[in-house]
Amino acid sequence: MAIRLITKDPDPILRKIAKQVTKFDERLHRLLDDMAETMYDANGVGLAAPQVAISKRVIVIDTGDGLIECVNPEIIEKKGEQFGPEGCLSIPGINGDVRRAQYVKVRAQNRFGEEIEIEGEDLLARAFQHEIDHLNGVLFTDLAEQIYHGNVER
Template sequence: MIREVVVYPDKRLKEVSKPVESFDENLHTLLDDMYETMIAKNGIGLAAIQIGVPLRALIINLPDEEGNQPKEALLEVINPVILEKRGSAVYTEGCLSVPEYYDDVERAEWVKVEFQDRYGEKKVIETDGLLAIAFQHEIDHLNGHLFIEKLSILKRKKFEKEWKKRKKATKGAKGARGKG
C-alpha cells in the first residue's frame, strides 16, 4: 500500500525513532508499504519516520544501469548502527520529505553498518559511493535529522526563503482551483 510521505516542516521528522523489537508480520507489511511508497515517489531510500512510523527501519534501492529498481536489490535495514566511517565525499542530495529541492552535502565516503534484516538476522555491510551516502542520509532520518541541516548557514537561509515562497505559491494555486 502506498502511504503518505511526511513533508518538511512536519515535526514528526524531528522525532528520534525507536528500535524495532518485533520482527513480525506488522514489520513485514511496513517494509512492503515503504517499498511501494518509495517506488511510487521515485525515491532511492525511505525511512519509516517519513511515512509517520517512528521505528528504526529504512530501505534503500539504488537504480541499476537501466534505471530499474528490482525488489531483489532492495536493502531492508532494521536498527542500523554505523560502526565506522572514512573519507569525505560531496553528493547532490534530495529527499522525499523535502520535495523538489537538491543541494550538495558532505558526508563520509565509506561506511561500515551493522543492522538486522526483516527476520532479525544480523548483517554487516561495508560500502562506499552512493550507497554509503544513502545509508547516512536515511540513518539521519532515524535520528530526527534532515539533509538540509547539513547546509551552510547561507544556503540554509536561502532554502528557507525559497521553501516559504514555494509553499505560498502552492497554497495560492490550490485556492484559485477551489473557486469556480
Template structure:
C-alpha cells in the first residue's frame, strides 16, 4: 500500500468540486486502501480524496469506532447544531470553531458498489460533514469563527 502526500491550502484541487465516481473499479478500491493508510499515518480521523490530490468523491473516516469508506457520499438529512473546534490535515497549525449539525444521515456507496445509509451523531457526524465539505471545495476555515494557531505540546 502507498502513503500519499497530503496537499495543503493553496493547492487548487482543494477548491474544486470533486467528480462523482461512476463505477467502482480496482483503482477505486486501491484509492480507499491507500487513503485509509495515509489517514492513519497522519494521525487524522478523516480524509477526502482531494486532500491527496485526487478529484473524486471518496472519503474515509475513523473517529474511533472503525473505518468507514464512503463513495459519492451525500447528506440526506441533518438535525440540530453545535459549535466545536476543528482542524484539518490540509491546513496544519490552525483550528477554528465551526457550527455543524449534531446528527446527519448520509447516503453513499461502499467498496462493493452497494448503497449504504449511515446515521451519525456528535464527533462522527462532524467528521463526515467536514470530509464531505472537502468534496465540494469547502474548507473548515470557510465556516470557522475564531481561527487560531494550534499550540504545540511541550515535550
C-alpha cells in the first residue's frame, strides 16, 4: 500500500467523466488499497480515483463505520433532502453548503466484480453523492449555494 498524491483543482482530470472498470485484477486491488490509505492519511471520509489522478469509476468511503469500496457505482434511488456543509480533499481551504438527498441506494461492484447494493443516510448519503459526482467531473463547488474560504463567507 502507498499514499498517493491528491490531485487538486483545477487539474483537468477532476472535470472528466471517469472510465468504467472492466478488469478486476491486482492493479485494481492495489488502487483500492492505496486510495483507502490516502483517504485515511488525509483525514477524509471519501476519495474518488480521479482525485489520485486515475480516471476510473472507483470510490472509497469511511464515515466512521468501516471502509466501503465501490467500483462502477451508480445511485439507483434517492429520497428526502439535507442541506449542509461539504469540503473536499481536492479543494483545500474551501467549504460550501450543498443540498443533497437524505437517503441513497447505490449499486456497484466490489473489488472482485461482484454486484453489491448499499443504502446510506445522512453523512453516508452525502459522501456517496459527493464521490460519485467526482466520477462525473462534478465538484461540490459547482452545487454549493454558499462558498466559504476558511471561516470567511465569500
